[in-house]
Amino acid sequence: MSQKRRTFLKSLGLAGFGLTLSTDLLQAKPAVPAKGKDLSVISIKGRVQAQGKGLAGVAVSDGINVTQTDAKGNYELASNATADFVRVSVPRGYAFTNDKGIARFYKKIEPANGRFRADFELEKLQQDDSKHNFIVWADPQMISEADAEQLKTVSAPDTQQLVKSYGPDALFHGFGCGDLVWDKFELFDDYKEAVSTTSIPFFQVIGNHDMDLDARTDDLSARTFKELFGPTYYSFNRGEVHYVVLDDVFFIGVSKKYIGYITEQQLAWLEQDLALVKPGTTVVVNLHIPAYTRQHIRSNEKEESMGGVVANRKELYRLLSPYKAHIMSGHTHFNEKIVTGDNLVEHVHGTVCGAWWTGPICYDGTPNGYGVYEVTGGEVKWYYKSVGHPKQHQMRVYPVGAVPEMPQQLAVNVWNWDPAWKVEWLEDGKRMGEMQRQTGLDPLSVELHLGAQKPAKHKWVEPHSTDHLFFAKPSAAAQRITIQVTDRFNTVFKEEVDMKELSRL
Structure with a gap:
């Protein structure tokens, strides 16, 4: 036996078999032949009804094709064994079926003899839902029981109090905008417990830390998420707004490696879904990785991060172009608004966990918190709610010299700013005009986060x-400085500071 041959057999733990080892064994045939992909045809039928009466024109999908119910509420889909859920796009005027706050708008496909029946019973709302509200929780991202306690005992009660402040008749729903946990799937129960505390139904978005990292491809990476929360992309309606959830976290088969990407199957589904929505309608899309941010520009990087934005976002923009669109995202742990023309606003949210539960802020200085959206008809207004602060808390003022690059100037962080906002200042009651916007590091973030030990x-x-x-x-x-901030909805926020007291900070 040659030395090379002996070394090879030894590496397999088979050297003791010598030359008597058969060629068949060396080829390591599987004991059970590998199965091909099941593409068998499945006929899916069902009915969508409320109080025994069929509902016409309701969109139903298997994640591949979209159909609508007929005049009696019946539908039929020609599907196949690759489809995992039937989901109903809840029409306006109906409640969101939920299990302790977790939205349940789907049924797992479990065919028998090539057939599956999925009926949906909806409950009609007792009020007009043209006026409603929703919140966006970006990145609860718990990795420990201590993190979970923070979410359950601080963030969730804050959300519950915010909801209560709108009165008992206010309609609310929420989005868990991905990274519900931090790879610790046992903490999904804590997320669900926190959601139940808020007293409103939540729809879930999959994030990169919600994926099965032992999957061999992206197709298999949402196994656990689907078991707990259902499909990773779907739609529903409330009032005059059409809501969409997408999965834009594409797992590339290596642990914790992913890119921002929307698959062809989702885009084909979305095209069908939006074909049923009247042009000019307000459409709100929720996904985890932002379609776009300017972070690479602020950081003087030549290219966008492949895991930080959606690589094929142009097609998403094209599909949304006939509508008044809002794109909701998380992932970044900073807050940013990007306004494109008259039809698109991208909301990149500061996170519930801030800088991964290390303190009170994200690493751009935005407080731990969540987005709040108020809808009337097709119009959407919004603000950022900082956990532990009143809704009027929309800025943080720093003393002169807090930013070393601007040694003679005081600084203000206005975290939910967009180009329609106005930031002005008054010195001892005298109007001094608008403040100058400039890219830099938030002083509190520098204090809490800068350095190898912090x-x-x-x-x-x-x-x-x-x-x-x-x-x-x-x-x-100057003795007193007043900062006056006016948002795009003409809501005015003011902070007045004593220069002597400010200088001591």
Whole structure:
């Protein structure tokens, strides 16, 4: 036996068999032949009804094709064994069926003899839903029981109180906008417990930390998520708004490696879904990885991060172009608004967990919190709700010199700013005009996060540049400074500071 041959057999643990080992054994045939992909045809039928009466024109899908119910509420889909759920796109005027707050709008496909029946019973709302509200929780991202306690005992009760402040008749729903946990699937129960505390139904978005990291392909990476929350992409309606959830986290088969990408199957489904929506309608899309952010520009990087934006977002934009669209995302742990023309606003949300539960802020200085959206007809208004603060808390003022690059100027972080906002300042009651916006590091983030030893819980967290910092140079004699911020909806927020007290901070 040659040395090369002996070494090879030894590496297989078979050297003792010598030359008597058969060629068949070396070829390592599987004991059971591999099965091909099941593409068998499945006929799916069912009925969508409320109080025994069929509902016409309701969209139903298997995730591949979309159909509508007939005049009696019946539908039929020619599907196949690759489809996993039948989902109903709940029409306006109907409640969201849920299990302790977790929305249940789907049925798992379990065919018998090539057939499956899925009926949906809906409950009609007792009020007009043209006026309603929703919240976006980005990245609860728990990795420990301590993180889970923070979500359950601080963030969720804050959300519940916010909902209560709107009165008992207000309609609310929520989105868990991905990274519901941080690869620790046992903490999904804590997420569900937190959702139940809010007293409103939640729809879930899959994030990169919600995927099965032992999957060999993206197709198999949502196994656990689907078992708990159903399909990863779907739609529903409330009032005059059409809501969509997409899965834009594409797992590339290596643990914790992914790109921002929307598959062809989803885009083909979305095209069918939106074909049933009247042009000009407000459409709200929820996904985890932002379609786009300007973070690479702020960080002076030549290229966008493949895991930080959606690579094929142009097709998403094209499909949304006939509508008044909003895209909701998380993932980044900073807050950013991107307004494109008259029809598209991208909302990149600061996170519920802030900088991974290390303190009170994200690494751009945005407080731990969530987005709140108020809908009237097709119009959407919004604000950012900081956990533990009143809704009027929309800025943080820093003393002169807090930003070293601007040694003679005071700074203000206005985290939910967009180009329609106005940030002005007054010195001892005298209007001084608008403050100057400039990219930089939030001083509190620098204090809490900068350096190899900070924060102690996750030492890799560092401050990130933000473009919602504003600066003004007060005179030496200034005693009181007032910051007046007017958002795009003409809501005015004010902060008045004593220069002597501010300088001590």
